[in-house]
Amino acid sequence: MESLILGAMTACWLGILTSISPCPLATNIAAISYIGKGVSKPRLVLLSGFIYVAGRMLTYIALGTLIVASIFSIPEISRMLQKNMNIFLGPILILAGLVLLKVIKFGLSGLSISEKMQNRVAGYGVWGSGLLGIIFALSFCPTSAALFFGSLIPLSIKHNSSLILPSLYGIGTGLPVIIFAFLFALGAKYVSNVFNKLTQIELWARWITGIIFILVGVYYSLVYIFHISL
Numbered sequence: 001m002e003s004l005i006l007g008a009m010t011a012c013w014l015g016i017l018t019s020i021s022p023c024p025l026a027t028n029i030a031a032i033s034y035i036g037k038g039v040s041k042p043r044l045v046l047l048s049g050f051i052y053v054a055g056r057m058l059t060y061i062a063l064g065t066l067i068v069a070s071i072f073s074i075p076e077i078s079r080m081l082q083k084n085m086n087i088f089l090g091p092i093l094i095l096a097g098l099v100l101l102k103v104i105k106f107g108l109s110g111l112s113i114s115e116k117m118q119n120r121v122a123g124y125g126v127w128g129s130g131l132l133g134i135i136f137a138l139s140f141c142p143t144s145a146a147l148f149f150g151s152l153i154p155l156s157i158k159h160n161s162s163l164i165l166p167s168l169y170g171i172g173t174g175l176p177v178i179i180f181a182f183l184f185a186l187g188a189k190y191v192s193n194v195f196n197k198l199t200q201i202e203l204w205a206r207w208i209t210g211i212i213f214i215l216v217g218v219y220y221s222l223v224y225i226f227h228i229s230l
Helices: 002-020 022-037 042-072 075-100 115-122 125-137 142-158 164-186 189-225
Strands: none
Touching (some): 002 142, 022 042, 022 142, 022 164, 022 189, 075 142, 164 189
16 A cells, blocks of 8 residues: 555656656646637636646546556566566666656657647637647657656556556646646746746756666666665
């Protein structure tokens, strides 16, 4: 039970860290500001933010659930992973940590949409923000890819959770966005200050998380691969 609670907290934290990473954070702010500038009432700006969050959250939940459930639906792979997941987890965490620390870099950029697509989405009003949430959730930059595919998916497999942990990750990705939706409803002048502070927090949070991933990965590797008792 304690292991599952820790896994749940970790999944939520990975979602939050994903949302405040530079690439997703920039797209989150751009999406909400673009949808919000065409809305005259602050409460509709706030509503567009919640709909954007819902689109992004549901996409992460659906994607995570689909991947984990698909893996568990194949008996041979499911049994192999349940038996050897601790062996695989060590190298995976080390690799994810190195990506978070930007020791390892690979070419993967976030998605940008054309002005034509922006105008089409804007034509849907506040509901267009939900479509933007889905589109941007499916675009992975190196940091978000490492957190989702290299951390959340292995964590979900380890705890045999195809719904709960992906759901908590999705909720975590929405929390910072909700804050920005409130700020846009109050006035755009508040956004830049919070953005600068979140950028500083993200740097430290990403480094601390990356170091923890590497340390835990080394521990798992020593214990489950090299059978060294610590």
